[in-house]
Amino acid sequence: MPRRHPATVFPGHRPIDRPFRSPAESTNGAIKVELVNREKWPTRKSASAAIAAYIEIYYNHQRIHSGLGYQTPREMLDGYQNHRPAA
Numbered sequence: 001m002p003r004r005h006p007a008t009v010f011p012g013h014r015p016i017d018r019p020f021r022s023p024a025e026s027t028n029g030a031i032k033v034e035l036v037n038r039e040k041w042p043t044r045k046s047a048s049a050a051i052a053a054y055i056e057i058y059y060n061h062q063r064i065h066s067g068l069g070y071q072t073p074r075e076m077l078d079g080y081q082n083h084r085p086a087a
Contacts, residue, residue, distance in 0.1 A: 031059070 035054045041047035060073045068076045 027059075030063075031055070 031051060031054065035050065036047070039050075041050070062072060064070045064072055071079070
């Protein structure tokens, strides 16, 4: 399959608006700086496993985020779930 330009829009799909892309771009940038670019990965499988572990163990549970009021994503989610009104 030929490579498509990143801006190519497929039928039935809309391009993602910039405000909704920036959190994902920020996350990807952090992962590259803090993990991916610091090592040489022998296989894609080993890189994929390390990235999954990094996200689940460190990024979501230990790393604080300024956009979340200097909390971890887990702390933010727990706070949200504990303060939701009962349905």
